[in-house]
Amino acid sequence: MVSHLQRKPLNEMRGEAKILQEVMKRDSRLRYVGFRLIELAPGASYEEALTEDECCIVALTGRIDVTQGEHVFANIGTRESVFDRKATDSVFVSGGRSFKVQGRSEAKVALCYSPSVKPLPTKLIKAEDVGTEERGKYQNKRTVHNILPDSDSSASSLLVVEVYTEGGNFSSYPPHKHDRDNLPQESFLEETYYHELDPQQGFVFQRVYTDDRSLDETMAVEHGDVVIVPVGYHPVGVPDGYSSYYLNVMAGPQRVWKFHNDPDHEWILNRK
Numbered sequence: 497m498v499s500h501l502q503r504k505p506l507n508e509m510r511g512e513a514k515i516l517q518e519v520m521k522r523d524s525r526l527r528y529v530g531f532r533l534i535e536l537a538p539g540a541s542y543e544e545a546l547t548e549d550e551c552c553i554v555a556l557t558g559r560i561d562v563t564q565g566e567h568v569f570a571n572i573g574t575r576e577s578v579f580d581r582k583a584t585d586s587v588f589v590s591g592g593r594s595f596k597v598q599g600r601s602e603a604k605v606a607l608c609y610s611p612s613v614k615p616l617p618t619k620l621i622k623a624e625d626v627g628t629e630e631r632g633k634y635q636n637k638r639t640v641h642n643i644l645p646d647s648d649s650s651a652s653s654l655l656v657v658e659v660y661t662e663g664g665n666f667s668s669y670p671p672h673k674h675d676r677d678n679l680p681q682e683s684f685l686e687e688t689y690y691h692e693l694d695p696q697q698g699f700v701f702q703r704v705y706t707d708d709r710s711l712d713e714t715m716a717v718e719h720g721d722v723v724i725v726p727v728g729y730h731p732v733g734v735p736d737g738y739s740s741y742y743l744n745v746m747a748g749p750q751r752v753w754k755f756h757n758d759p760d761h762e763w764i765l766n767r768k
């Protein structure tokens with residue numbers, strides 16, 4: 497039985513685009529975050545008119561043209577696979593604007609949504625401007641590409657990050673949560689995980705759980721799955737032999753990433 501927090505790939509044609517994943521506020525318990533993954537053949541296009549949401553258009557794989565008003569971002573994207581482990585290009589578009597994405601090659605495009613709190617300029621987030629971070633030690637090492645971190649004011653509510661975790665390691669670990677609008681101690685950010693595995697037959701374990709265990713789901717997550725994190729801790733464990741990739745979308749009432757570690761496991765940070 498697949499957890500209610502886990503979404504398997506859709507693979508549904510909609511116009512010229514194949515919808516691979518779609519988790520929207522209207523069909524989930526999320527109130528801030530939305531996520532759509534589309535696949536475009538060369539020359540195929542996808543158009544959208546944003547209303548209340550802003551959107552980060554991530555050139556996940558392949559190359560695309562993005563047009564928004566007078567802005568034309570041609571031939572963006574840096575990788576054939578997310579496991580090229582290179583940062584990629586993205587475009588930020590504020591609410592109330594329309595955009596078009598066209599495939600230059602076979603392309604997968606992640607559309608990351610959250611409330612447009614205020615209008616902001618349409619902006620190309622170049623791969624070379626994406627900060628890379630090595631986090632963790634022992635068996636919780638991972639590499640993070642900060643596409644839209646809270647230190648970057650290009651977006652009004654949206655946070656987007658991608659994470660690579662090698663086999664035998666945990667990420668989003670020690671388990672942390674950000675489900676209380678209680679700054680400066682903790683912020684409330686909903687989150688989605690879009691997962692890929694290399695090789696593709698792999699799986700990772702992800703647990704989403706709360707302190708009182710009123711929510712406690714442990715999932716075997718496969719290539720192309722999305723995991724929804726409305727609340728709770730959300731660690732990921734990667735079996736030996738496999739590499740994990742996930743793209744996170746986060747948003748909430750405050751655009752601040754301030755998490756709270758599970759006190760039962762925070763001790764691991766104190767090891768020398």
Ligand SMILES: O=C[C@H](O)[C@@H](O)[C@H](O)CC(=O)O
Pocket residue numbers: 631638640657659666667668669730744755
């Ligand atoms: O809260 C953010 C997400 O859980 C991940 O981006 C996580 O922080 C990645 C990591 O640090 O392992």
